Amino acid sequence: MSEPFITLDNLVIGYDSQPVLSGISLSIPGGSFTAILGANGSGKSTLLKTLLGLLPPLGGSIHISAETACPAVFGYVPQSAHFDPLYLLTGYDVALMGVYGRVSPGRPVPPAERALVRQCLEATGAQEFARQRFAELSGGQKQRVLIARALATKPSILVLDEPTAGVDAAATEALLAFISQIHQERGLTILLVTHDLPLVRRHAQQVIWLHQGKVLTGTAVELLRPEHLAEMLDIELG
Amino acid sequence: METLRQILSPDFLLRNSVYTSVLIGFACPLVGVFLVLRRLVFMGVALPQISSTGVAIALCVPMWLGVLQPEHAPHSEHLLAFLGSTVFSLSAILVLAFLDRRRRGLPEGRLGSAYVVAAVASILLLSKNRYAEVGWLDLMKGEIITVDNADLVLTGTSLAVVVLALALFHRELLLVSFDRAMAVTLGKNVVAWDVLLYLLIGLTVSMAVLSVGPLIAFGFLLIPALTAHLFAANMRQLTIFASLIGGAASFIGFCIAYRYDLPVGPADVVLLGILYALTFAGQRMAGWLFKHGS
Structure with missing residues (x-):
């Protein structure tokens, strides 16, 4: 070890x-x-x-x-049931939150960071349902989106x-x-x-x-x- | 059309009231979206009422101090009311949010008690204030009030600050609302973002209470956001549609109230209520047709 x-x-x-x-x-x-x-x-x-x-x-x-x-950096993947379905967020919107730690408040998310999020979604097999409403995804699909979000943080x-x-x-x-x-x-x-x-x-x-x-x-x-x-x-x- | 022509005329006596009402209509739903998403609907009821108690107390202070208010100084009275409203709504939202974070007691009970005590306190205070003009009691009922240029500028500036801050920091405010734990792991100062959001809500509420009264402010905070939530596809649409619904309802409501000699605020909120009911029914009907048609 x-x-x-x-x-x-x-x-x-x-x-x-x-x-x-x-x-x-x-x-x-x-x-x-x-x-x-x-x-x-x-x-x-x-x-x-x-x-x-x-x-x-x-x-x-x-x-x-x-x-x-x-x-x-902790790439945190919480339980998917923890999220309120009232939020009108797609899987991509949720995964994008992973890069927010590197983007200053008031600044737009750079294209390179958006590309990284798409790569993370692809790596977790979440690309095909990333445009769907997060609250409407199955438990397994949500977890894949959340893992993509955690990977987008560039975690230690x-x-x-x-x-x-x-x-x-x-x-x-x-x-x-x-x-x-x-x-x-x-x-x-x-x-x-x-x-x-x-x-x-x-x-x-x-x-x-x-x-x-x-x-x-x-x-x-x-x-x-x-x-x-x-x-x-x-x-x-x- | 004649009503519309009169209202849009530059010489229209109540034009500042129209502008103020429309500004409130556009701005309230922007913070109302966060109240709905954070499931703080009861906060939306209690806060305007507490803010109006602040107005009542501020108006009573000169009487308690034995200082006579100049009879024809509505602007100083408005400034006093603005201070009372802002201080009370900001203090109340910060205290209520702090208690909520500590997860002690029953939040609904706290908000319900705060609402009812604030409501009766306003009535008692104003009923014993010989300086409280009839206009302030009208305001509490949502009647049309005249707004001078200085008040319009104050309202416009305050709401512009709110809209600018929401536009600049929407991403952080949404992250902290949606997933607080994630925000902490990303190194965000969640307490500071919460305080900023509450300050923006408090400022909007205090401006709305001064312009349209507590009950109508509550209507504008929540109904447009709830209506837009029925058909918006994403957060951007939710925010934009809620604001447009609020702004449009305030203008159309004003036209209807002016045409039929009705109080403006209640006309606005009834209009919002009808729109909400129609949207809800339309959504259900569309769902039923989709289910049985396929």
Whole structure:
């Protein structure tokens, strides 16, 4: 594994001064495919929001290594159900938001940035439905648009928050295969939040498992062994 | 046609009122679109009412201080009202937005309470103010009021600032409204953009309340945006159509009110209501025909 891209040191996370998880110390290697696993309410979303800067840490520190003088860019892919259908935005409009971080307020989006967005839509296979209303796309199509938007940010790390929620089985597999492909082709660090064990087993290299207030880290192979799972979930193997 | 000729005549006595009304009609829906998209419709009801309470309080201040207002100084009275309206609407929107962000309590309850308390406070304050002219009570009902050149310039300048800021920063305001988390990860100062949007909404509301009254301001904030949302294909169309609907309704409403001696504001809003109902029915009918025709 390469050098740590993100290092958490004794991190405490939570809302309104109420800790959800504390004493989190771990590192996410650059170029790795890491999954954050955990049941509902285990603190997955809180950890993700803290890493993204949406929530301040209650204690400890987060260190993100920057390869250049510019700060690291998080290509964030939220759950598609998170968006209000009232907004009359096409898939292209949504993907275009990915370049807004590089365009000064009041200035038009340069043609080169628009071309990049079209390339990202093409790379994710979203080009053909990019002109349709975003709210009317299927779950899988929305996720492809959102991944294109995240790629348009020119990210240092791609962060996906349960990208397969509300997506059918075939689309889920296609989506994860695509994420694995861009991980391998671009050497991009991937951080995937999910509670889908089979998906993690097939695609992730490293796992961060939030379970009953504890944070376990290891490779997918060692953490997702049937014996270890049985011990963790307190079930008997047949 | 005769009515139209009279209204468009350069000598028309109420021409500044027409200009002001049309400016409000064009500008209110531009910020109203954001109220609708952010699902802050109740804010659109409460804010104009709170703004009008600001007007009432500002008009009472000279009486409370024992300072007599000059009998024939409508401009100073208008300036006082402008200050009261602007300070109250800006303060209210910032406080309400702050409380909303903290996600404490019941937002609808807060807005409902603010609306009703502000409404009765305005009535009580003005009913006991011997200096409050009948014109201000007319304003609250949406009657035609005379607007002098200085007031027209003040309204026009304020609304031009709003339109310019919305045009320049529409992309950022839309991003922060649509996907706040994404905006944060892109390094945008979401609080600053929110404050800017609320200031623009507050300024527009205060100008609208001074010109057409709280109830009519609410109508112009929301109905054009809701109507345009029924048929607009994208955000650009939504914004442009909403503004055109507001501007056209304010002018046609003025013509109807003048022709039939009706209060202008209510005529405008009834017109907007009819247009909304017809657009809604047309959209449903088109959907039904498409479904059963194919």
